[in-house]
Amino acid sequence: MYKIVKKEILAKDIKLIGVEAPHITYNAKAGNFVVVIVDEKGERVPLTIYDWDKERGIVYIIFMEVGTSTKKLGLLNEGDYLYAIAGPFGKHFNIQNYGNVVIIGGGVGTPAIFPIARDLKKSGNKVLSIMGFRTKELVILEKEMKSVSDKVIIATNDGSYGKKGLVTDALQELIYEKEKIDLVIAIGPVIMMKAVSDLTKIYNLKTIVSLNAIMIDATGMCGGCRVTVGGEIKFSCVDGPDFDGHLVDFDQLLLRLSAYKDKEQESLTYCRLNKKIEENKNV
Ligand code: FES
Numbered sequence: 001m002y003k004i005v006k007k008e009i010l011a012k013d014i015k016l017i018g019v020e021a022p023h024i025t026y027n028a029k030a031g032n033f034v035v036v037i038v039d040e041k042g043e044r045v046p047l048t049i050y051d052w053d054k055e056r057g058i059v060y061i062i063f064m065e066v067g068t069s070t071k072k073l074g075l076l077n078e079g080d081y082l083y084a085i086a087g088p089f090g091k092h093f094n095i096q097n098y099g100n101v102v103i104i105g106g107g108v109g110t111p112a113i114f115p116i117a118r119d120l121k122k123s124g125n126k127v128l129s130i131m132g133f134r135t136k137e138l139v140i141l142e143k144e145m146k147s148v149s150d151k152v153i154i155a156t157n158d159g160s161y162g163k164k165g166l167v168t169d170a171l172q173e174l175i176y177e178k179e180k181i182d183l184v185i186a187i188g189p190v191i192m193m194k195a196v197s198d199l200t201k202i203y204n205l206k207t208i209v210s211l212n213a214i215m216i217d218a219t220g221m222c223g224g225c226r227v228t229v230g231g232e233i234k235f236s237c238v239d240g241p242d243f244d245g246h247l248v249d250f251d252q253l254l255l256r257l258s259a260y261k262d263k264e265q266e267s268l269t270y271c272r273l274n275k276k277i278e279e280n281k282n283v
Helices: 068-075 107-122 142-146 167-176 190-202 250-257 261-270 273-281
Strands: 002-011 014-020 033-037 044-053 058-064 084-089 100-106 126-133 151-156 183-187 207-210 226-229 232-235 242-244
Touching (some): 002 058, 014 068, 044 107, 058 107, 126 167, 142 151, 151 167, 167 190, 183 190, 190 207, 190 250, 226 242, 226 250
Parallel strands (some): 100 126, 100 183, 183 207
Antiparallel strands (some): 002 014, 044 058, 207 242
């Protein structure tokens, strides 16, 4: 059992928790993820590590409540315990001096870009960050990203904050402005990473994406997270999660991610948790 020592609500349905897990902070690096099991009947949920405090052995995770498991996770408070947290998993991001890096985070992909941007900046890169959200109420980590970036551009779909439009619009503007770009990193919804990769392919800009495939064991054994990259089968949990965006078969990934949509909805609809969530909202 792992104690939750910090909890913050960052935006609607987006929460941060700090969990005592020194076995994870000991080895954590930017780009790694953890697998969380909320209670003894819970499923395994892969979540990217947002930050960690090695001295205190605390790992910080930011998640959006979208399904039954993340809603259950969101109900836990400081002092409560997670049934299990394992990791760090995945290959960490290859931090080196690339030059000028544009790093793009979409929605709850933003927590994943924070430690990468921080370490890239420390390694002497110029870091230009683009953060995309649906609307102003969902904007998170603006201050934190500004502290690790040379420039931050925020885009909202409805124009309620920052630039109106998508992250690809902001990226296109940088390209038109002849900003020197040596590497693009995009983390967020698959459709966003696909759009970024389609755009950067036109300009021949090297692009790395982080794939959030369905995961079960996270150790390369179940095959649940398989993706096709450059015509080859890869397991995103052990071969990734970072891959060359120009080689990823995004359409196949989108199809695989939608395979359990009905089950997830069923789970949400019938889970008695719904009642508890409503009660919680009224507190
Ligand atoms: Fe099972 Fe990757 S999650 S092989």
